[in-house]
Amino acid sequence: MSVVLSAEGLTKSFGAVTAATDVSLTFDADNIVSLIGANGAGKTTFLNMVTGYLKPDSGRILFEERNIVGLSPRQITKLGIARSFQIPQLFQTMSVQENLLTAESIAGAADPKSATDAALERFQLRPYAAQQAGLLPEGIRKLLDVAMALSSNSKLLLLDEPTSGVSADEKFAIMDVVMGAARTAGVTVIFVEHDMDIVARFAGRVVAFYEGGIIGDGPPDTVLGMKDVRRYVIGEDTSYAAA
Structure with missing residues (x-):
């Protein structure tokens, strides 16, 4: 299976607060991965570095083997x-x-109207097409x-x-x-989530x-049952471990 995204030794600090410490993760194509952790654990910082809203202090981020840092x-x-x-x-x-038409046009779709029609169907939004978003x-x-x-x-x-x-x-x-x-679109999904029921049902891998830092990485039933994850992420509730 091909690697779509790879983070190598990412570190990011905000003054005295370290939001990422030598984070290294690899994501295979077509996978669904959930990032979990308490507020301030580093999940959104990781997303912000991948998407260019933050620049890591050190490390590389490779998307399809291209370094996208900067x-x-x-x-x-x-x-x-x-x-x-x-x-x-x-x-x-x-x-x-x-x-949707505006988003497809900004993204550079070859045929924004056709892409919009496809999105309305994929996301079951056709009944709301004419309604005001607000x-x-x-x-x-x-x-x-x-x-x-x-x-x-989109690929990732x-x-x-x-939720x-x-x-x-x-x-x-x-x-x-x-x-x-x-x-349907054939994209890899990485999602941050606090709801463990959603994580357990939809993720094929949990980080x-x-x-x-990273304290767990693997299948949902394994990671959600780890002692440190139960203590620092989901508390002392052991129902997921028992399941």
Whole structure:
């Protein structure tokens, strides 16, 4: 299986606070990986370094064997790395269809209209196509945000807390749509998540962060049952280990 993304010895500090300490991770194509950890553990810092919003103090980030450290977020997006944020980044007064058309045009799609039509189908957004983005339910706003990030040129999709703000009875349905769309598009997915039920159900691999380092990396049932992960990430709840 080919490697799509590789981080080698990433270190990042903010004054006296170290957000990443010699982080090295490799991600294979077509995998679904969840990054877990308490607030401030280093998960979002890792995403920000991969997408060019932060420059590591040391280390390399290779995307399809190209070092992308020093490139701008726009340049990295053009290479095929898509990202959604915890708070949906939408054009609030534009319709769902207009939002998608704008995103595909910015991403450089060969045929933005056809790409928009495909996205409406993949993300089950056709019934909302004419609705104003700012008036959508939160779950649909999340779907639109991911759909905009996952342009027709994307190869790697990074999701920052995709179920944040989504009601408990919607979160699994939303993730089913997102992961189904990612599989259809043939992209690798890395998602940050605090909901361990979502992690256990959708991730094929889990990477646990703690104080800027990695304390667990492997299959969900293995990592979620590790003593340090239970202590520092999900508390002393041992139900996942028992499962």
